Amino acid sequence: MNFSIREKKWSLVSLAVFLFILTNTIIIYKIDKIDRTVLITDPYITKKGTLKETLQTEGKAEPSEIYKIYYEEPRGMLDEILVEEGEDVQVGTPLLTYIIDNDSSDVIKQLENANKRLSMKIDKLNEDISVLQSEVQEYESLQTVEEEEKEPDLDNTRILEYEIKNIEYEIKMIELQIEDNQTQIDMANSAEDQITIESKIDGTIVHRNDFSRTADNPLLTIMNQASLVVDVLVGEDDIQRIKLDQEVIIKPKHLDSKLITGKVIKISDVPFSEDHKKDKSFYNISIQPENLSESSEESTESQILIGSHVAADITLKELNNVVVLPKKTLAGNHVVLLEKGKLKQKKITAGLEFDEKVAVTKGLKEKQRILPAADASIKGDTRYIKFVDFDHINKKAYKQFNNEERLWLLARGLIQ
Numbered sequence: 001m002n003f004s005i006r007e008k009k010w011s012l013v014s015l016a017v018f019l020f021i022l023t024n025t026i027i028i029y030k031i032d033k034i035d036r037t038v039l040i041t042d043p044y045i046t047k048k049g050t051l052k053e054t055l056q057t058e059g060k061a062e063p064s065e066i067y068k069i070y071y072e073e074p075r076g077m078l079d080e081i082l083v084e085e086g087e088d089v090q091v092g093t094p095l096l097t098y099i100i101d102n103d104s105s106d107v108i109k110q111l112e113n114a115n116k117r118l119s120m121k122i123d124k125l126n127e128d129i130s131v132l133q134s135e136v137q138e139y140e141s142l143q144t145v146e147e148e149e150k151e152p153d154l155d156n157t158r159i160l161e162y163e164i165k166n167i168e169y170e171i172k173m174i175e176l177q178i179e180d181n182q183t184q185i186d187m188a189n190s191a192e193d194q195i196t197i198e199s200k201i202d203g204t205i206v207h208r209n210d211f212s213r214t215a216d217n218p219l220l221t222i223m224n225q226a227s228l229v230v231d232v233l234v235g236e237d238d239i240q241r242i243k244l245d246q247e248v249i250i251k252p253k254h255l256d257s258k259l260i261t262g263k264v265i266k267i268s269d270v271p272f273s274e275d276h277k278k279d280k281s282f283y284n285i286s287i288q289p290e291n292l293s294e295s296s297e298e299s300t301e302s303q304i305l306i307g308s309h310v311a312a313d314i315t316l317k318e319l320n321n322v323v324v325l326p327k328k329t330l331a332g333n334h335v336v337l338l339e340k341g342k343l344k345q346k347k348i349t350a351g352l353e354f355d356e357k358v359a360v361t362k363g364l365k366e367k368q369r370i371l372p373a374a375d376a377s378i379k380g381d382t383r384y385i386k387f388v389d390f391d392h393i394n395k396k397a398y399k400q401f402n403n404e405e406r407l408w409l410l411a412r413g414l415i416q
Helices: 002-030 105-141 145-149 155-190 403-415
Strands: 037-040 048-063 066-069 077-081 094-099 194-198 203-208 220-223 228-235 247-252 260-275 280-289 309-326 334-339 342-347 349-354 357-362 382-386
Touching: 048 280, 048 349, 048 357, 105 155, 228 260, 228 309, 247 280, 280 309, 309 349
Parallel strands: 037 382
Antiparallel strands: 048 228, 048 309, 066 220, 077 094, 094 194, 203 220, 228 280, 247 260, 247 309, 260 280, 309 357, 334 342, 342 382, 349 357
């Protein structure tokens, strides 16, 4: 009988505890008007930085200058190629020579005879001028006193003077023709028997073809291997966003850890290639690397090589000195701010979003604390307490907590 009463007592106590827990659970999770306290284990501390939106593409390193010399028949007969394949040359280095036919005696004779005929024509025109001038003087001398008192008739005099001026102009043109002929005579007399073609760039002879005589196959090819550009392809969907002088990070595929900065120096207006399956065109973009080593002592293993393939990140947009957050800390345009023991939904303005990060241009400052993961369900002025490492708490750290947090620590101590 006593055992039965004891069981009833324990049953009643258990039921009361269960109802207490159930009631408080319902109150906490179902009634919005009741303030809740949230435990914060590891808040995110805001900090300023830089966020870049980039376009990733690939390409190849090419020489910045290639100079090709072709056979030119009008120059004469090819005499000799003066450089060897693999040889370094500079601007002005003689590359090859032509032999020209300098037998211009017939041309010189023709020009000299032409000048003689032109000189004779000038003499004849000067005689015509003298005749006309005499006629003008004679006409003027025949004027009587009676005629002078009348209104003068100057038509005849003006006609004669006009003819004289035309003849003088013709003489001047002939004199210019004589000067031009004489210049050609002097050039023909001083012409050399050989023409030398010189290099227009610094570089290395990478190809020599002694037998080429066609317009599509060069005699010599010179490549400036000390200066290179990176050519990459950009699709038609993105080409409008590419601008000159945009910053680029170049990643040579044969150099795992080396990053090379550069800038866009040329944007093609004509498609370089087309992907017919995707109905898409691609445009060539030239990038100038900026921090390449010019030291010849640096190992080629650490240099970008001509012909090597690279990845390139073109900076389309960049924001500096702004608060940069992980995207997961935002719910829409709000973050949860930890301030004075309470959680608050804080509205922010995002200036740029890229690669799961957001640059905040308005609404947050550096070194503010927010929830590491957004929670839109948190209401304004929700209280919070921070997680404490109880094994390492000390008096100095204890003073940093507010009164509510200290009560939590006290309760934790009593439970333990």
